[in-house]
Amino acid sequence: MEAIQVEHLVKRYDSVLAVDDIGFTVPAGGTVGLLGGNGAGKTTTIAMLLGLIVPTSGRITVLGHDMAKDRFAALERMNFSSPYVALPHRLTVRENLRVYGHLYNVAHLDDRIATLARDLDLGQILDRPAGQLSAGQKTRVALAKSLINQPEVLLLDEPTASLDPDTGDMVRTWLEQYRAQSGCTILLASHNMAEVERLCHQVIMLKQGRVVDRGTPDELLARYGRQDLEDVFLDIARDRRQAVAA
Numbered sequence: 605m606e607a608i609q610v611e612h613l614v615k616r617y618d619s620v621l622a623v624d625d626i627g628f629t630v631p632a633g634g635t636v637g638l639l640g641g642n643g644a645g646k647t648t649t650i651a652m653l654l655g656l657i658v659p660t661s662g663r664i665t666v667l668g669h670d671m672a673k674d675r676f677a678a679l680e681r682m683n684f685s686s687p688y689v690a691l692p693h694r695l696t697v698r699e700n701l702r703v704y705g706h707l708y709n710v711a712h713l714d715d716r717i718a719t720l721a722r723d724l725d726l727g728q729i730l731d732r733p734a735g736q737l738s739a740g741q742k743t744r745v746a747l748a749k750s751l752i753n754q755p756e757v758l759l760l761d762e763p764t765a766s767l768d769p770d771t772g773d774m775v776r777t778w779l780e781q782y783r784a785q786s787g788c789t790i791l792l793a794s795h796n797m798a799e800v801e802r803l804c805h806q807v808i809m810l811k812q813g814r815v816v817d818r819g820t821p822d823e824l825l826a827r828y829g830r831q832d833l834e835d836v837f838l839d840i841a842r843d844r845r846q847a848v849a850a
């Protein structure tokens with residue numbers, strides 16, 4: 605079953621065609637990476653999947669619900685993390701998580717917050733105002749917020765941005781465990797190619813709002829004759845493609 609289905613999706617902002625007729629699916633339990641340079645359309649695509657931005661045209665189905673008609677039924681089973689969304693600054697981390705927990709009607713909320721605080725190492729910062737945290741601490745809190753309702757579909761925009769290598773690795777390991785234990789479907793936008801190689805079953809390469817390539821990390825490496833995805837990314841960004849088997 606497909607958890608996410610995107611068909612002929614378009615978003616135009618006046619003169620900018622931010623998303624230009626893209627289509628992809630994410631199978632239930634799969635992790636798909638959305639890659640592309642700055643301005644490629646990743647954040648716009650995620651915002652449309654969440655119903656935060658209305659598409660110019662096209663169709664999005666999440667967990668069987670058409671997002672144009674029936675998005676609230678899907679939204680309560682989804683969540684997201686984005687560095688572009690600031691949590692209320694004056695509330696402590698715990699208060700923030702409580703607010704979001706109530707929005708999603710989370711049962712046994714204190715237990716859920718305690719579990720997330722333990723797993724994401726938030727113990728020291730739970731009672732500090734969100735506005736006073738470092739960028740890396742905010743990223744971990746945003747991730748905790750995104751998991752408060754144990755979503756079946758998780759949209760992650762740069763989930764490890766600002767994390768030091770050790771914490772980034774901890775978060776990736778934890779995401780792998782969470783996915784294995786929950787069967788959650790993940791769409792991940794990232795500029796970290798090692799992260800994409802490690803987490804994603806399938807990769808979609810966007811450029812100027814269009815899908816320019818897609819495949820498993822191994823397929824893309826073979827197609828471009830490269831050892832790592834960073835070089836594949838650069839080839840695509842710079843319009844180079846090796847004359848190897850497609």
Ligand SMILES: Nc1ncnc2c1ncn2[C@@H]1O[C@H](COP(=O)(O)OP(=O)(O)OP(=O)(O)O)[C@@H](O)[C@H]1O
Nearest residue numbers: 617620621622640641642643644645646647648649
């Ligand atoms: N509100 C807006 N009004 C006008 N243009 C916009 C708006 N939001 C995004 N754009 C444009 O749409 C295009 C896609 O932007 P988007 O933020 O989706 O890219 P991205 O792939 O997430 O980039 P990055 O890696 O830099 O975060 C860009 O050209 C951007 O300037």
